[in-house]
Amino acid sequence: MSRTSGERDGRPPEPSEDAPDDALPGALSVNDIELRLLMEAIFLRYSYDFRDYTGASQKRRVHYALGQMELPSVSALQERVLRDPAMFARLLQYLTVPVSEMFRDPGYFLALRQQVVPHLHTYASVTVWVAGCSTGEEVYSLAILLREEGLLERSRIYATDINPESLAQARQGIFPLEAVRKYTANYQRSGGKRAFSDYYTAAYDAARFDPTLCADVIFADHSLATDSVFAQTQLVSCRNVLIYFNRALQDRALGLFHESLSHRGFLGLGSKESIDFSSWAGRFDTLARSERLFRKKS
Amino acid sequence: MTATGSPQAPLTARMRAIELVAIGASAGGVDALLTLLADLPVHWRLPVVIVLHLPEGHESRLPALFAERSRVKVHEAHDKLPIEPRTLYFAPAGYHLSVERERCFSLSCEPPVLFSRPSIDVLMISAADVYGAALAGLLLTGANEDGAEGLRQIGRAGGLTAAQDPDTALSPTMPRAALALRRPDVVRPLAGLREFLIEMDNAHAQ
Numbered sequence: 001m002s003r004t005s006g007e008r009d010g011r012p013p014e015p016s017e018d019a020p021d022d023a024l025p026g027a028l029s030v031n032d033i034e035l036r037l038l039m040e041a042i043f044l045r046y047s048y049d050f051r052d053y054t055g056a057s058q059k060r061r062v063h064y065a066l067g068q069m070e071l072p073s074v075s076a077l078q079e080r081v082l083r084d085p086a087m088f089a090r091l092l093q094y095l096t097v098p099v100s101e102m103f104r105d106p107g108y109f110l111a112l113r114q115q116v117v118p119h120l121h122t123y124a125s126v127t128v129w130v131a132g133c134s135t136g137e138e139v140y141s142l143a144i145l146l147r148e149e150g151l152l153e154r155s156r157i158y159a160t161d162i163n164p165e166s167l168a169q170a171r172q173g174i175f176p177l178e179a180v181r182k183y184t185a186n187y188q189r190s191g192g193k194r195a196f197s198d199y200y201t202a203a204y205d206a207a208r209f210d211p212t213l214c215a216d217v218i219f220a221d222h223s224l225a226t227d228s229v230f231a232q233t234q235l236v237s238c239r240n241v242l243i244y245f246n247r248a249l250q251d252r253a254l255g256l257f258h259e260s261l262s263h264r265g266f267l268g269l270g271s272k273e274s275i276d277f278s279s280w281a282g283r284f285d286t287l288a289r290s291e292r293l294f295r296k297k298s
Numbered sequence: 299m300t301a302t303g304s305p306q307a308p309l310t311a312r313m314r315a316i317e318l319v320a321i322g323a324s325a326g327g328v329d330a331l332l333t334l335l336a337d338l339p340v341h342w343r344l345p346v347v348i349v350l351h352l353p354e355g356h357e358s359r360l361p362a363l364f365a366e367r368s369r370v371k372v373h374e375a376h377d378k379l380p381i382e383p384r385t386l387y388f389a390p391a392g393y394h395l396s397v398e399r400e401r402c403f404s405l406s407c408e409p410p411v412l413f414s415r416p417s418i419d420v421l422m423i424s425a426a427d428v429y430g431a432a433l434a435g436l437l438l439t440g441a442n443e444d445g446a447e448g449l450r451q452i453g454r455a456g457g458l459t460a461a462q463d464p465d466t467a468l469s470p471t472m473p474r475a476a477l478a479l480r481r482p483d484v485v486r487p488l489a490g491l492r493e494f495l496i497e498m499d500n501a502h503a504q
Contacts, residue, residue, distance in 0.1 A: 029427075032399075056396035056424040057406040099407045243377045243393075243405045250378075272390050272405050273377050 034074035035059055041078050046088055048162065049225040050095060052249035058095070065094035089165075096163045097244065100137040101179065103186035104239070105271045109145055110191045111291035116266050117149045120234060126155040127233045129260060131224060131253070132241030133159035136170025137183075140199075141190075142237060143213040148193045152213070158231055160222035167219045173209040175200075180207045224253040229260045236261060239292075240270035247277065254280040258296060267294040309483060312458055313501035317432040318381065318397070319344050320425050322418030322448065324351040324440030326468030328360070331438070333488045334495065335386065336367040344499050345381050347403075347425070349416045351440070352391040360388045375403045389416040396424035412444045422448025431456035434498060436491060437482075438462045440472025450480040458498070460484035460491055 035058065039051045050058065062074060069090070071077050080087045103109050120126050130139050139159040146152040161167050184196040200207040222230065236257045242250045257267055258280055267284060269292040275281050284294040323330055327350045335346070352358055358374065364386055365372040373379065375387040375395050380402045389395035393405040395416050411417035422435050422445065435452040437445045439462055453459045459482040464470035466487040476482060484494050
């Protein structure tokens with residue numbers, strides 16, 4: 001594997017000209033075999049299960065990691081990862097996609113306010129699960145929304161992810177000020193009721209969000225691939241996580257959500273995600289189609 | 299351009315192997331895509347997947363626009379949607395679009411590539427990985443260099459590559475970047491690319 005100059009621009013690398021991938025059509029290429037073996041090795045050694053993640057994105061991320069770590073092949077990476085837990089901790093940062101934003105898809109949060117919040121008000125206490133919370137942008141968005149709707153004081157939010165570094169960042173609630181400008185526009189379009197700057201203090205180039213927003217947030221390590229349900233919830237928000245899973249793993253995750261949700265509980269997915277192809281399609285009603293809000297059938 | 303026995307004969311043979319067409323465009327792309335794809339023949343068979351750079355947060359109106367002007371099916375490419383014949387697929391705004399080994403689409407929120415998400419390179423490289431010589435890639439007008447590397451990798455995987463003649467493109471940067479990296483099999487104005495597509499689909503039908 002040669003690393004080309006293009007990789008510095010964030011482009012995926014490629015097999016070098018002098019080592020053509022001459023697998024028969026339909027057969028697994030050497031690259032694909034190496035990737036599959038790496039995921040098996042990670043599972044056996046560290047119990048992190050990436051075996052049912054979608055191939056194209058996983059391949060890009062592993063190859064990007066190879067470039068950053070200056071390793072010649074996926075096989076070489078596998079050897080290092082197997083023998084050195086610190087190396088796996090590094091690789092984990094590439095395997096997960098910590099790209100998120102606050103109030104991404106404002107229409108989703110508007111629909112939550114208008115169509116879900118009135119139901120949540122009927123509960124004495126509300127439990128929310130943000131599955132795959134990454135660095136916490138969505139957690140803070142939901143906490144702000146719940147506070148403005150008078151629900152945060154009686155809510156508990158479980159924010160889970162498989163990446164401990166992401167969880168640590170999420171606990172801090174510090175986001176780049178430059179990004180917060182975009183979040184402000186999102187917040188306003190999401191039905192926000194105050195000035196967004198009420199929720200953070202700016203220092204240098206960072207915004208630190210009000211820690212009382214997360215007084216009742218539990219950040220925890222949880223894998224949708226290997227762990228089971230840990231709480232009964234009224235709302236599960238899992239957006240742009242399932243896109244990295246194949247159908248089988250999507251089914252597993254949706255099964256966990258269904259089991260976790262209380263009678264007629266609510267499920268929110270990413271704007272291009274779908275339950276139509278899953279075996280759970282018939283077990284949810286569609287509450288808001290384009291906002292991807294669903295409700296557990298009774 | 300069609301006569302068998304001409305220097306293009308090998309091209310015609312390679313056309314027969316094509317099972318998916320991937321198209322990338324940026325600035326000036328809507329008009330270019332309409333010229334290329336509006337009113338495809340009734341008997342059109344190949345699946346076509348299109349990345350047009352769009353501002354994030356704006357829902358693409360392209361599927362609706364093309365549905366009005368097309369007799370083939372038109373869809374936004376959703377997560378895990380199987381790739382089917384006689385269909386135009388458009389990448390949604392704000393996500394990278396890839397082709398999976400199972401011959402379905404996948405979406406991802408990885409960071410933009412060359413300031414672009416969706417990225418033409420991401421689509422083309424992932425599709426070349428799965429389809430190899432059964433993929434044709436077309437790169438049209440655009441003001442950045444996204445897609446040049448993707449088209450190169452399609453060519454290296456044995457697929458057919460075509461670029462809009464830069465002199466005829468509203469914004470020549472993108473096809474010019476492709477030409478600089480690796481000479482595409484076909485370089486033509488839009489009308490010629492449309493003929494190329496139709497010839498390819500006819501070859502596919504045989």
